[in-house]
Amino acid sequence: MAEVQVQDKSEKGGKVRSKKQSTRVDMTPMVDLNFLMLMFFMFTTTFSKPNVMDLGLPAKPKKDAPPPQRTEIDLTNSISLIIGKDNRIFYHQTDQAGLNENTLQETTYDKEGITKVIEQAKRRAKDVKKFTVIIKPTDDAVYKNFVDILDQMTITNSQQYGVTDIKPWEKVIYEKKVGVAKPAVPAQ
Amino acid sequence: MARVKPKRHGVVTDMTAMCDVTFLLLTFFIMTTQFKKPDVEQIKPPSSVSEKLLPDANLMTINITKDGKFYFAAVENSKERSELLDKMGAKYGVQFSNEDKIAFVKTPAIGVPMNQLKGFLKLPEDQRKNVITKGVPLDSTNKQLIDWVSASLEINPEYKLAIKGDGATNYPKVKNLFEGLRDIEYYKFWLITTQETNK
Numbered sequence: 001m002a003e004v005q006v007q008d009k010s011e012k013g014g015k016v017r018s019k020k021q022s023t024r025v026d027m028t029p030m031v032d033l034n035f036l037m038l039m040f041f042m043f044t045t046t047f048s049k050p051n052v053m054d055l056g057l058p059a060k061p062k063k064d065a066p067p068p069q070r071t072e073i074d075l076t077n078s079i080s081l082i083i084g085k086d087n088r089i090f091y092h093q094t095d096q097a098g099l100n101e102n103t104l105q106e107t108t109y110d111k112e113g114i115t116k117v118i119e120q121a122k123r124r125a126k127d128v129k130k131f132t133v134i135i136k137p138t139d140d141a142v143y144k145n146f147v148d149i150l151d152q153m154t155i156t157n158s159q160q161y162g163v164t165d166i167k168p169w170e171k172v173i174y175e176k177k178v179g180v181a182k183p184a185v186p187a188q
Numbered sequence: 189m190a191r192v193k194p195k196r197h198g199v200v201t202d203m204t205a206m207c208d209v210t211f212l213l214l215t216f217f218i219m220t221t222q223f224k225k226p227d228v229e230q231i232k233p234p235s236s237v238s239e240k241l242l243p244d245a246n247l248m249t250i251n252i253t254k255d256g257k258f259y260f261a262a263v264e265n266s267k268e269r270s271e272l273l274d275k276m277g278a279k280y281g282v283q284f285s286n287e288d289k290i291a292f293v294k295t296p297a298i299g300v301p302m303n304q305l306k307g308f309l310k311l312p313e314d315q316r317k318n319v320i321t322k323g324v325p326l327d328s329t330n331k332q333l334i335d336w337v338s339a340s341l342e343i344n345p346e347y348k349l350a351i352k353g354d355g356a357t358n359y360p361k362v363k364n365l366f367e368g369l370r371d372i373e374y375y376k377f378w379l380i381t382t383q384e385t386n387k
Contacts, residue, residue: 027203034210041217052350052378053238060370083359137359143252144234144355146362147381151236163366 053150058162078132079121081114081149082166082174085140089149090177091117096169104173109148118156133161138174229253234355236381242350248340249380250333251297252353256361257323260336261297268343269293275339280332282306299323302332326364334368341374349377 075093082090082104091114092104107113118133125131133153137146146163153161166174231251251259262269270289277284280302284292291309292298299321300308308319326333340347349369353362369377 027207031203031207031210034207034214038210038214038217041214041221045217045221049241050233050352050380051236051238051383052240052242052380053236054240055377055379057366057370057375059373059375137363139358139360141359142355143353143357143359143362146359147234147236147355147379150379151238154237 053147053154055150076121077125077127077130078134079118080134080136080170082170083135083137083141083145083149084174084178085138086178087142087145088178089114089145090174091121092170093121096167099170099173101173101176104170104177106177109145114149114152115155118152118158122156122158131158131160133158135161135163136166136170137163138166138171140178229257229259231352231354232356233352233380233382235383236379238381239383242378242380243348246344246347247350248337248347249297249350249352250337250365252351252357252361252365253323254354254356256357257299257321258326258333258365259297259299260324260333262336262340263344263347266293268340271343272336272340275342276302276336279335279339284309301325301330326368331368331371333365334372337369337374338372341372349374350380351377352380 075095075098079091079093082092084090087109088106089109090104090106092099094103107117122128122131135146135149137149150161152158229251231253246263246265248263249261251261253259262272270293273284273289273292276282282302282305284306288306288309291313294313295309295316298305298308300319301322301324308316308321311319324333324336325331337349351362351365369375
């Protein structure tokens with residue numbers, strides 16, 4: 001007990017006083033309880049908020065708008081990441097003509113893999129300001145892979161990235177690489 | 189030999205002040221806590237390095253389960269919720285009674301197509317959990333999920349959208365959703381993730 005009542009033994013001065021009842025209430029259990037509840041509420045508030053990441057999608061081109069002019073893209077300024085099945089990821093920096101089973105390379109999702117690949121590509125880029133990462137998830141990819149890659153964009157500080165569909169010529173090589181001959185699943 | 193006991197002093201700690209402080213803090217935390225709403229289905233969002241926390245803005249949430257079912261959770265505002273139900277009812281030709289609206293306001297998230305929604309809302313609350321739902325449909329011909337979003341935005345354009353997807357969801361499902369959102373020219377939203385722990 002926090003409070004130990006000490007009886008005053010002052011019985012001087014002959015008057016018999018009515019014994020005063022102490023009005024003090026022992027607050028200790030109340031404080032205990034308060035603290036307990038406080039802890040509970042503190043933890044629930046901090047843990048219930050999930051993290052979020054921003055995602056901005058590009059606007060769809062208007063149907064009646066003229067197609068954008070073809071621009072010459074320096075291949076070193078961009079890297080294409082193809083998110084495949086079973087948590088596999090491939091990358092290349094070539095165009096249709098240059099892409100084959102050797103130029104489409106595989107890497108991993110961890111720090112030693114994809115982060116290094118992006119950083120190296122960035123260093124080699126002729127114009128770092130224009131360096132763009134093109135993310136191409138296949139239909140075999142899972143949502144987690146997609147988020148992982150978006151995460152990598154944050155880690156490698158790549159401001160410019162785009163998400164697009166895999167091109168048919170890339171798909172052919174990709175399928176050769178993962179060794180499937182199954183027909184493309186129509187997106188539904 | 190009688191031991192002389194030292195006179196005990198009263199150990200008086202005045203707890204009142206402490207009690208006051210704890211109460212003050214307690215009140216603060218009680219006021220600010222928002223309890224996590226029970227999930228319709230177990231969803232494990234993927235992890236990310238993002239440290240941004242989900243803002244408290246007027247939030248609608250789309251849940252995507254592992255097998256690609258969509259659940260739509262409208263904003264927590266009973267007036268706007270019943271407005272939303274009216275709008276969707278008008279669009280799909282379903283009449284909702286006041287009881288339906290009350291039930292809809294109380295439902296955390298819906299995962300049934302419009303034509304089953306009335307029946308779903310008629311069920312008593314404790315039975316709704318047991319109903320095996322197919323999720324809000326979203327495919328090339330039936331974009332009800334997108335309609336929910338756009339109807340909500342018509343009521344209040346300030347609404348924000350958060351997407352909570354399971355890590356194992358197939359990407360085409362998610363892509364469909366993104367494409368649908370692009371169709372209604374809604375480009376900015378949040379993906380709910382969990383804190384990265386292993387790196």
